[in-house]
Amino acid sequence: MEEKPIQNICKESIFEQIYNEHSKDLRNFLYYKYGDHCNPNDKAQDAFVKLWNNCSKISFAKAKSFLFTVANNMMLNEIKHQKVVLKHRQIQTKQYTYETPEFILEKDQFLERYQEVLGNLKEEQRVAFLLNKVEGKKHEEIAEMLGITRKVVEYRIYSAFNKLKSELEGFKIK
Amino acid sequence: MDQDYLIKKWLNNDLSEAEMEAFKLLDDHELYLDIIDAAQAFKASNDEVMPDFNTFKQRYQKLNKPVKKLHWMNPLLKIAAILVIVLGVYFTFFNSAKITVETLANQKTSVELPDASSVMLNALSSIKYQKRNWDNNRTLQLNGEAYFKVAKGSTFDVLTEEGLVSVVGTEFNVKQRDNYFEVICFEGSVEVSLKVDTRDFETILIKGESVLFLNSNLTERTISTLEPDWISNRSIFSGIPLYEVFDELMRQFAIDISFNDVNLERLFTGGFSHDSLENALTAIVQPMNLTYELTPSKQVIIHGKKN
Numbered sequence: 001m002e003e004k005p006i007q008n009i010c011k012e013s014i015f016e017q018i019y020n021e022h023s024k025d026l027r028n029f030l031y032y033k034y035g036d037h038c039n040p041n042d043k044a045q046d047a048f049v050k051l052w053n054n055c056s057k058i059s060f061a062k063a064k065s066f067l068f069t070v071a072n073n074m075m076l077n078e079i080k081h082q083k084v085v086l087k088h089r090q091i092q093t094k095q096y097t098y099e100t101p102e103f104i105l106e107k108d109q110f111l112e113r114y115q116e117v118l119g120n121l122k123e124e125q126r127v128a129f130l131l132n133k134v135e136g137k138k139h140e141e142i143a144e145m146l147g148i149t150r151k152v153v154e155y156r157i158y159s160a161f162n163k164l165k166s167e168l169e170g171f172k173i174k
Numbered sequence: 175m176d177q178d179y180l181i182k183k184w185l186n187n188d189l190s191e192a193e194m195e196a197f198k199l200l201d202d203h204e205l206y207l208d209i210i211d212a213a214q215a216f217k218a219s220n221d222e223v224m225p226d227f228n229t230f231k232q233r234y235q236k237l238n239k240p241v242k243k244l245h246w247m248n249p250l251l252k253i254a255a256i257l258v259i260v261l262g263v264y265f266t267f268f269n270s271a272k273i274t275v276e277t278l279a280n281q282k283t284s285v286e287l288p289d290a291s292s293v294m295l296n297a298l299s300s301i302k303y304q305k306r307n308w309d310n311n312r313t314l315q316l317n318g319e320a321y322f323k324v325a326k327g328s329t330f331d332v333l334t335e336e337g338l339v340s341v342v343g344t345e346f347n348v349k350q351r352d353n354y355f356e357v358i359c360f361e362g363s364v365e366v367s368l369k370v371d372t373r374d375f376e377t378i379l380i381k382g383e384s385v386l387f388l389n390s391n392l393t394e395r396t397i398s399t400l401e402p403d404w405i406s407n408r409s410i411f412s413g414i415p416l417y418e419v420f421d422e423l424m425r426q427f428a429i430d431i432s433f434n435d436v437n438l439e440r441l442f443t444g445g446f447s448h449d450s451l452e453n454a455l456t457a458i459v460q461p462m463n464l465t466y467e468l469t470p471s472k473q474v475i476i477h478g479k480k481n
Contacts, residue, residue: 016227019227019230020227023224023230024223024224026224027218027224028218031218032218041224044224045224045225045230045233045234048230048234049233049234052234110208110212111212111215114209114212114215114216115216118216129213130213130216133210133213134213134214134216134217134218135217135218139186154182154185154186157185158181158182158185161181161185161206161209164209165202165205165206165209168205168208168209169202169205171205171208
């Protein structure tokens with residue numbers, strides 16, 4: 001497939017545009033996939049640095065997939081099978097209009113368990129699920145980020161959900 | 175409808191109204207909602223946001239400046255390295271050759287140095303110098319006698335076997351023969367340094383001053399002429415031993431002199447011109463009460479007067 005580099009991303013203004021558009025997504029992707037341990041922030045920036053160094057060889061269209069691939073590889077190089085821990089915070093949920101202590105305790109336990117299950121999920125499933133349900137990314141977007149097809153994205157989200165469902169069944173909060 | 179089917183479609187946000195109703199009727203439908211809701215709690219922290227572009231740029235510049243420069247310089251560095259090697263070989267074998275100028279007996283010559291300094295060589299003398307980088311390193315080796323007119327510039331050094339003469343823009347004469355080392359300053363100032371036996375000797379001569387080391391004996395004199403006598407084809411001596419006088423005679427006329435009963439340590443004051451050998455011989459022998467003999471084979475014999 002012939003690709004004429006439409007725009008030279010070595011121009012600072014263009015590179016800035018790429019940075020502003022993808023930096024947050026890239027960082028979140030790394031966070032969701034690998035947790036907080038290996039500084040997703042730094043890795044994301046390193047990926048941008050690498051993109052800059054290779055700016056003459058990468059077209060504007062390919063920049064995003066380059067970033068995600070590079071960042072992912074950088075992460076892999078550093079982690080060897082660490083337990084993934086995604087922190088959870090208290091959030092407001094509109095559905096509950098009152099909170100008894102018992103209720104709060106249950107919710108806490110629920111989230112604890114949730115955290116555990118999330119951490120144990122297959123990386124790819126966790127990433128797809130969180131990117132879709134938390135970040136609100138469309139299936140096509142996720143497919144592009146991860147270099148997979150839409151169908152695969154849907155399948156991964158479904159698998160993640162099923163796992164969560166089976167592990168959290170005992171926690172029905174009524 | 176199949177539960178899985180509904181869940182899948184729900185996850186894809188792809189339920190029709192009818193399907194949505196069916197989904198809400200599922201047993202664990204509230205759990206499903208909870209699961210999706212609770213996921214929000216695990217949203218990537220918004221505190222640790224990615225830095226803005228300018229901050230990123232700073233970090234990048236710190237990391238990358240040295241690396242990026244090397245990157246395009248690599249081929250240049252390789253070429254430069256090869257050039258250095260080639261030039262090094264060339265200069266070692268071809269260009270550091272020194273220039274030597276020699277005069278034979280009965281010969282005087284004039285040399286112009288790269289910085290327009292001039293050197294006039296008396297008979298049987300030689301100079302040796304390196305042409306390359308002359309302006310920065312004006313060092314010259316002298317054997318014999320030469321009259322220097324040094325252009326202003328970096329220090330000009332004349333190295334002789336017996337001593338070192340350093341000047342900065344001046345005119346001076348250096349004579350170095352056997353046991354005879356003399357420097358006459360005709361213009362500017364001249365620094366002379368040498369080792370006499372084991373002692374270090376240093377002096378500065380100004381215009382009209384000269385210093386002579388004859389057999390380790392130091393004589394300081396004043397000169398009133400503007401340039402060495404030999405430049406005008408004359409040799410003038412003042413209280414100089416005969417052996418040196420005859421030596422100069424030999425050099426100027428390319429002849430061999432043998433002596434018969436002559437005390438060569440006697441001091442001579444006078445001179446001879448370089449035009450005619452016979453006139454020169456007469457000029458020396460007469461004041462000293464000696465006679466000379468010219469053999470057919472062009473040899474000269476000096477006889478002490480037998481009186």
